[in-house]
Amino acid sequence: MCQDLDLGHNELTSLPDSLGDLVELTDCLYLHDNNLSRLPDTLGNLTRLRHLNVGENPLTALPETVGRMTELIELRAQHSRLTGLPDTIGRLRKLRELWLRGNALNTLPSTVTGLCELRHLDLRENAFTELPGPLADLPRLRQLDLRSNRIVQVPDWVARMPALEKLDLRWNTCTPSQGLLTKLEERGCVVLL
Numbered sequence: 729m730c731q732d733l734d735l736g737h738n739e740l741t742s743l744p745d746s747l748g749d750l751v752e753l754t755d756c757l758y759l760h761d762n763n764l765s766r767l768p769d770t771l772g773n774l775t776r777l778r779h780l781n782v783g784e785n786p787l788t789a790l791p792e793t794v795g796r797m798t799e800l801i802e803l804r805a806q807h808s809r810l811t812g813l814p815d816t817i818g819r820l821r822k823l824r825e826l827w828l829r830g831n832a833l834n835t836l837p838s839t840v841t842g843l844c845e846l847r848h849l850d851l852r853e854n855a856f857t858e859l860p861g862p863l864a865d866l867p868r869l870r871q872l873d874l875r876s877n878r879i880v881q882v883p884d885w886v887a888r889m890p891a892l893e894k895l896d897l898r899w900n901t902c903t904p905s906q907g908l909l910t911k912l913e914e915r916g917c918v919v920l921l
Contacts, residue, residue, distance in 0.1 A: 791814070829850045864888065868891050880900070
């Protein structure tokens, strides 16, 4: 039984719909560093997959069917051309790591509040001008990387994120209030400005 499939670094321009027939994949599917502009909807058939890397592709969207991949604990879609995420992303309740750096994101769907196990969120090098409000409702988020965006203000609700240990805001134009910084530091949260 094949548990992993690595198709990374192959200059692939498309994937067949039959990719969704590989339901025995339970661990990793690597599709990174190709030339894929879209992913087949049948990708959502891989409901037992735990790690998915589709980064370094010219993808502008992830298929809505990604929401059926409920065993995912890690999703990497970094350095692509994503302008948004499907609303179904919130169904990935076991997801612990979400890597979205180097895209064109400026908002997150409200459904991300469903990512109740998310611990690491990498949003650096995107187009955010403010911290997405749904982040306030992620109870286990420990590391939030927002480096190199266009953030001008940090809301007070950040201090109420119960598990936050590291907040990286370098290379933005924001200056959090001293009161907010004090609250975060008293909790042991490292803030990088």
